[in-house]
Amino acid sequence: MFKFLKDKFKDVVDKFSKKVEEEGKEVKPEIEQLKIEEKILPEDEPKKVKSLKKKKPSKEVIKEEKLETEEPIGEPEKKSFLESLKEKFAEKPEIQKEPVEEKKSFFESIKERVTTKKIDEKQFDEFFWDIELGLMENNVATEVIDKIKEDLKKNLVDQPLKRGDIEETIKDSLKKSLNEVLSFETVDLIKKIKESEKPFVIIFFGINGAGKTTTIAKIANLILKNKLRCLLVAGDTFRAAAIQQLEEHGKRLGIKVVRQDYGSDPSAVSFDGVKNAKARGIDVVLIDTAGRQHSNENLMEEMKKIVRVIKPDMKIFIGESITGNDCIEQVKKFNEVVKIDGIILSKADIDEKGGTALSVSYVSGKPILYFGIGQKYDDLKEFDKDYVLKNLGL
Numbered sequence: 001m002f003k004f005l006k007d008k009f010k011d012v013v014d015k016f017s018k019k020v021e022e023e024g025k026e027v028k029p030e031i032e033q034l035k036i037e038e039k040i041l042p043e044d045e046p047k048k049v050k051s052l053k054k055k056k057p058s059k060e061v062i063k064e065e066k067l068e069t070e071e072p073i074g075e076p077e078k079k080s081f082l083e084s085l086k087e088k089f090a091e092k093p094e095i096q097k098e099p100v101e102e103k104k105s106f107f108e109s110i111k112e113r114v115t116t117k118k119i120d121e122k123q124f125d126e127f128f129w130d131i132e133l134g135l136m137e138n139n140v141a142t143e144v145i146d147k148i149k150e151d152l153k154k155n156l157v158d159q160p161l162k163r164g165d166i167e168e169t170i171k172d173s174l175k176k177s178l179n180e181v182l183s184f185e186t187v188d189l190i191k192k193i194k195e196s197e198k199p200f201v202i203i204f205f206g207i208n209g210a211g212k213t214t215t216i217a218k219i220a221n222l223i224l225k226n227k228l229r230c231l232l233v234a235g236d237t238f239r240a241a242a243i244q245q246l247e248e249h250g251k252r253l254g255i256k257v258v259r260q261d262y263g264s265d266p267s268a269v270s271f272d273g274v275k276n277a278k279a280r281g282i283d284v285v286l287i288d289t290a291g292r293q294h295s296n297e298n299l300m301e302e303m304k305k306i307v308r309v310i311k312p313d314m315k316i317f318i319g320e321s322i323t324g325n326d327c328i329e330q331v332k333k334f335n336e337v338v339k340i341d342g343i344i345l346s347k348a349d350i351d352e353k354g355g356t357a358l359s360v361s362y363v364s365g366k367p368i369l370y371f372g373i374g375q376k377y378d379d380l381k382e383f384d385k386d387y388v389l390k391n392l393g394l
Contacts, residue, residue, distance in 0.1 A: 124157050131170075139324030139355030141363050144181055151177040175389070181362045182385045187342055187369055189219075189314075190226045193284055196313060199231070199277040201285045203270070203310070205303060205334055206318035208291035211346035211372060213242065215318050216286050217249035219344075219370075221377035224253065228283040233273030234259040235266040235306065238290040246288055253377070266290065266302065267309040274310055287312070300337050307338050314341045316369065319360070321351035328356065331364045340364070346372035348381070357388045 128149055135145050155173045193200045202219070206212045216232070223230045232250050234257055236242035243259050250257040258273040270287050277285045289306065292299035307315065317340045319327040327345075334340055343360055348371035351357070361368050371381040381387070 118158050118160055119156060121153070121157050124153055128152065135355065138353040139359070141325065141328050141355070141359035144359050144362050147181065147362075148174060148177045151180075178358065178389060179385070181358060182388060184361050184365070184367045186383060187367050189342075189369055190222070190228075192314075193223070193228065194226075199274065199282050199285045200314075201274055201277075201287070201310060201312040202314045202316060203235075203287040203289065203306065203312040204316050204318055205289055205338065205340070206291055207293055207330055208239075210291065210318050210320050212291060212318045213245050213249070213288055214375065215344055215346055215372055215380075216246070216288055217253065218372065218377050218380040220249070220253055220255055220286055222380060223284050223286075224255070229281070230255050230284045230286060231273065231277045231280075231282045232257045233270055233285060233287040235270050235273075235287045236290040237262050237264045237266050237269060242288070242290070267306045270306055270310045300333075303334075303338055316340065316342050316344055317366075318344045318346060319356075321345045321348045321354075321356045321371070324353070324356055325359075328359050328363050331360045331366070335364045335366065340366055342367050342369040344368070344370045344372065349373040349379075354388055 131152070132145055132149070135148065152170065152173045155169060204212055204216055213236070220230050220232060232246055232255055234243040234246045236246075237260065240262075243257075243262065247257045247259065249255075258269065258276050260269045260272070266289060273287060274285055276282075287306075287310070289303065290299070292303065315338050317331055317334050319330055321327070323330075331340070331343060343364070343366055345351075345357055345360070345368060348357065357368060357371070360366075368383040370383065371387070373379045373381050
């Protein structure tokens, strides 16, 4: 655009110069023109000044003449917004966004900190925090975390380590620790029943909503499949529809249910059930009880009374896998009150963390017997150490 204007000005100047030559007059240099403007020319040239004033060149011509001097005068060429920005930041470093740091696994974090040198206890405590968080997020009890920490410390602190071997070292140590945690004495329930006097009495405890009644029906189904006779006792005389629920399971499985009215003493109902089983030559008695919070002292005392009256062969706690550390606290309390003999974890199929299964046995010292893995009667899985480790990603 400015080149076009410059060419246009040149044409005007050329035409003007030619016209002046025809009239026998010269165009004064720029400095002379300024003198004319300021009226500082010598006195002996008044006519020429007058003549030049008469034919004073236009502002455009003056501008063009000034453009052809060593220091041209005129507006600078306008630049676009982008060109201005480019010029502004030409000598400055390019502004870059900080890259979003990807979340690293605790194994990767540890590998970055560990060198081939030995690490001391302080360094170990710093990076074990990542492992501890991971275990806590997976509902692993603090008692188990403490054991893992001590075992891992033995393998890492003041030991020569190579960066490439750190992940395998930690994994191997974790597996060893967890295998020890899960190395409790397992119980073959069916074998135990067959080797005991008849009837073999099992009473079930747990909190509200843990799936206790459904789990009892699954155990009854298992007993029937092993050619043993079974009887159900509706010891939950508190929860609405609890008796009807157990009776429905009994109807489907073809098992007799001993019951009384709601509000009856659960100890009395349980006693009648055991007496009935002895009279009929039943192999196994399964007693349902009302769900109760471990913090409710009155209901916990009632549970102690039932145990004292019927003297069961096994006391089984049923808890939910998905409740995590709450389930662990419940096991502790129930074990303190009635000395449970085993644990069944319901809803293990929807437990994505696995820490409860790892912790309840270690904390209570009692074996896990089964996992509930669905709603069907066959959805009962015997305890499997590898199943627990797999859920933990090891």
